[in-house]
Amino acid sequence: MYPVEVLTLFPDSVQGYLGASILGKAREKGLLGVTVTHIRDYAEGKHRVTDDAPYGGGAGMVMKPEPLVAAIEAARSRAPAGAKVLLMSPRGPTFTQARARELVREPGLILVCGRYEGVDERVMPFLDGEVSLGDFILTGGEVAALAVVDAVARLLPGVLGNESSSVSESFEENLLEHPHYTRPPSFRGAEVPAVLQCGDHARIARWRRWHALRLTQQRRPDLFARLELGKADMKLLQKKEEEL
Template identity: 50%
Template sequence: MTFTAVPLTLYPDIFPGPLGHSMAGRALEAGTWSCLPVQIRDFATDKHRTVDDTPAGGGAGMVLKADVLGAAIDHAMATHPGLPVLAMTPRGAPVTQARVRSLAEGSGVIILCGRFEGFDERIFDARPIEQLSMGDIILSGGEMAALMLLDACIRLLPGVMGAASSGDDESFEDGLLEYPHYTRPAIWEGRMIPEVLRSGDHAKIAAWRKQRAEEDTRLRRTDLWERHEGARDRPASGARRKKKD
């Protein structure tokens, strides 16, 4: 099954962009996934092909028009029935690795890429659109965020990374940051690869990696660590264990 990416954008030439290279590029050539960008401007109805207008209530910038967006989304949904419709926006829910995996297990995505001040809010009331954010940052448009999301999905498609288990032991897969990696030379600028990784003792290596993943997550990402600790303390019923006095 081919994973179909349908970016709705004012700049379709951005795609596939960097996704035309390396693993994603080889997968594109092999037909593992396809990229079919749609020009939003094609759905404007006036002679100037207008896609935006000034914000209601005043303010700086321009807002993408709901009527144009609605027509573009309807076209994409009719052409690619069953694909989820996503909108890349800083007002969306933060993307998680779990959500990426669920998207990669599907048949593709329609991704609405914003520009200017964003979207007329009525489009989210009128169409089944999931709003997603790639982090607490502001980009010039949704295209860069869409490329990031697609890259995260494509690398998980069967055969793209080679070994089926390549994506199993990475940051966020078990709620933790990934453990640090090393490779030859064994000594570089006086710094040596940790002895345990050169021991050949797989049980000790696994324990060291788990410990480092936990330590680094606790020190660098307190938000992840708190969620990880909460999940460990929660019994299967979903109720929290009572703390002992």
């Protein structure tokens, strides 16, 4: 079982998603273990305060170091040795499929959900790193933590059922995925491409590869620039769709 602990001030906001669909089934099968911990449980005093005004003034509140560090230390004591503690933060490097593949090889994860204006900087020495979903701001780190859990869980053996599925998806080769179709064969005048119904698997594979390359070239030139194209791909890109 791959262990994950999510530290948050709003546990109800993550519990529902973790119990649904593929993640819920992975937990039922014992492939993924996710514990959701309320940071406020580690705050002291009658009111269990977890945030305070920032030194130096300014808008918003800052998460206090005492309860957050206490929660992190408690989570480390429960986790396997070497589990990574990551703060969901816009300051961190952008989360990618490659990073998900790195994290699935770790002994486990402890994901810390930031809130308000941020986290007291003195918490940073107790972390192993920070993670961002991209160049935008969220209300809190819960959505980012769920994204990390979801992306990592899908890479665990047995979670998807069809293991070949996860290696043919977008970003696994720095490629976007080819278009997908299912029944009915005709929908409001739009037809499923004949090649996908021809039964020629080599031709279908060629069609899918051509579309993946073209889509990446058009929509994500940054990814396309990192591709190491072989002679077969170069030759394929010179063709028109009707020539496939």
